Amino acid sequence: MPTAYFTIITHAPGKIILLGEHAVVYGQPALAVPVSQLRATAMLVPAPQCIIDAPDLRRRYPLSAALPDDPIAAAIRLTWNRYAPAGKAPHFELTLTSTIPIASGLGSGAAMSAAVVRAVAGRLGHVLEPAEVSALVFETEKILHGTPSGIDNTVVAFEQPMWFISGQPPQPVTVSGAFHFLIGDTGQPSPTKITVGDVRRAWQANPARYETLFAEIGACVTQGRAALSIGDHYGLGMLMNLNHSLLQALDVSNNTLDTLTQVARDAGALGAKLSGGGRGGNLIALVEEAAAERVRAAWRAAGVRAIHATTLE
Numbered sequence: 001m002p003t004a005y006f007t008i009i010t011h012a013p014g015k016i017i018l019l020g021e022h023a024v025v026y027g028q029p030a031l032a033v034p035v036s037q038l039r040a041t042a043m044l045v046p047a048p049q050c051i052i053d054a055p056d057l058r059r060r061y062p063l064s065a066a067l068p069d070d071p072i073a074a075a076i077r078l079t080w081n082r083y084a085p086a087g088k089a090p091h092f093e094l095t096l097t098s099t100i101p102i103a104s105g106l107g108s109g110a111a112m113s114a115a116v117v118r119a120v121a122g123r124l125g126h127v128l129e130p131a132e133v134s135a136l137v138f139e140t141e142k143i144l145h146g147t148p149s150g151i152d153n154t155v156v157a158f159e160q161p162m163w164f165i166s167g168q169p170p171q172p173v174t175v176s177g178a179f180h181f182l183i184g185d186t187g188q189p190s191p192t193k194i195t196v197g198d199v200r201r202a203w204q205a206n207p208a209r210y211e212t213l214f215a216e217i218g219a220c221v222t223q224g225r226a227a228l229s230i231g232d233h234y235g236l237g238m239l240m241n242l243n244h245s246l247l248q249a250l251d252v253s254n255n256t257l258d259t260l261t262q263v264a265r266d267a268g269a270l271g272a273k274l275s276g277g278g279r280g281g282n283l284i285a286l287v288e289e290a291a292a293e294r295v296r297a298a299w300r301a302a303g304v305r306a307i308h309a310t311t312l313e
């Protein structure tokens, strides 16, 4: 019998961490925001067997040949095994594309997995709730990150600004007015697994010092949530700068990120910090509309590879 024709297309956004990365792995809160201009897209069409086509990664292979640590294959299998009738095998070709730079702190891995989870569930007739998508993506994040806090899967699955504490239900964030952010790509890939592992070793060697830093970051996040809720741009900018210096103390920044955050502030940004795992990847700057062009120009002159803008309102 011929297979019924179907095409399923699903998306998931990138994300930035506004405040709180790394400390969030140790139980502190963090604030993260989806970036819908950057997104991963999954497309399913019928095929005699399950094929994964990831042109951005220059890979095309059958699911049966996937390596054990392949997060895309894991997203397919986890979703299929959860929702398919027993004994039924997947027969589709999955094409996965993404405009989110890889290994740069913008949640590309989580977004790709979320798009895949939604597409595979869709093939089985299910439209999943954000919490279901988030839980499945969290399993794939463990493959990529080792010990993820769960913030990336949460914000890409819920697609709204989130207050997140590991192990607790995430809470959508109230925002007063509009906050404009620029996102600058250093062009330096930096796998999160490495910085997260380094912070873990440093914490094990000196728990008192690191727990103090984590708590200070957590306090920044709590104040940042208040600043967002009352529309306090200057307050949020100062907290971003403070959070960046605490991330320097955790040793997850580098010269490029330190220089480019200062370049943004000198050009009029209200605050700037690295975003995500650090030691490369992306940084973010809070800008008033009038200063946005100056910050963009200063970043371009200082060698920033790509600049994106997003507004939180």
Ligand code: PMV
Pocket (backbone or CB within 6 Å): 017, 020, 021, 022, 023, 024, 025, 104, 105, 106, 107, 145, 147, 148, 149, 150, 151, 152, 192, 196, 275, 276, 277, 278
């Ligand atoms: O995926 P990234 O690079 O945005 O990093 C996620 C944030 C970390 O706090 C560094 C890790 C985590 O699991 O929360």
